[in-house]
Amino acid sequence: MCLGIPGQIVEITDTDRMTAMADVSGVKREVNVACVAEADPATLVGRWALIHVGFAMALIDEAEAAATLEALKHLGEAQETLEQIAEGEKALS
């Protein structure tokens, strides 16, 4: 919950709610991009962000994203986060 996970923003889904679809290690998850949005959120598409509990909190470059993901995998946190995303999905049903 405290460590973010890198994700790549693939599509802006709702400009009013400031949400976007992110690809987090192959899992698609809707995230809020208010904290990293520039004037036009569309410029975020393709960028990498550190995502904390569904919120993109910092833009990072691709190399940093890869290094962070590797560190998270070593800590077992990457897997844990992906499981939590799946849990969140389940809770909605």
Added chain:
Amino acid sequence: MRYVEEFRDPVAAKALIAKIAEVTDEIGATKDAPVRIMEICGGHTHAIFRYGLDRLVHEGIEFIHGPGCPVCVLPMARVDEAVQIAEKPGVIFTSFGDAMRVPGTQKSLLQAKAEGADIRTVYSPLDALELARRHPEREVVFFGLGFETTTPSTALTIQQAAREGIGNFTVFCNHITVPPPIKALLDDPHMLLDGFIGPGHVSMVIGIHAYDFIARDYGKPIVVAGFEPLDLLQSVLMVLEQIRDGRAEVENQYGRVVPEHGNPVSLAAIADVYEERPSFAWRGLGEIDASGLRVREAYAAWDAEAKFGIGYGAARARDVAEPEGTECAAVMTGKIKPTGCAMFGIACTPETPMGALMVSSEGACAAYYQYGGRRAPEPA
């Protein structure tokens, strides 16, 4: 150095470890008179154990594990209050998975769920808000937990609920802030610390000047660090160099993610939705002034405390005694190691935690349990 091979860049790690040893010798620190460095963030605690950094560096360095695991410091009375809300008819109570097994005085959220309360694990407060949209006939409550890293997420979610006029969503706010407990630890005459490794992702939100008081008023160095092993080694070195040179500054090792002044959108959302409580209880540390947040009056409609009439500390006396024989407070303040607790690994394990430090992988006891036995000391 057997285990350095596991590092992404073993050569760089070896060089840093050698340099750390050199500076530690220059300072004159030894096993019996070590430099005591506190890592504040639970993520750092986890990484230090995972890589055995405490055993790889010079024996004149002692890591003290700080209070930076939000589920570990959650007071039992607050868990009781969460259970009380969750068991109300019509409520869907949502929480991060980490908090489910934290013991209350009677039961944990997981036990309450087993007894029939509708408690769901979510990944994000956004999931909880979505549940509220889908179930207008139910009351959806989100257990707002964590330091400044997660505080913006619930603040922005409350703002969104307000914009959409969603009336069946509230947050049970238990957000806490990092600087006040550091100040409390520095004011504790028994707590002898020489420097700090500052939290990376908290600082991404609040910036690095929130720690100025540590250097200015207490004359201690602090280096904000990333959580890759090389980040941590480099940050330890930076702290040591400050000590050697007689400097006390706030330095930023994690500049690639942490902006000097933090994240303005997050800070604005926090300021809009939350205000400081006069004080808040930390498990193991007691009441700390201005260390917790509550929902402002303007957003009372999204405040579970206001809606359910369960104010801070209303469930029972605030300072509920911890179970007999547990040493969580002493571990949390660095006075003893987890293995010094009689419950460690016997009555208290990650499957059956007695204390909160055993619940989350960021808690010192769980990290010790998971990795402590795995690494032999370095051969000479």
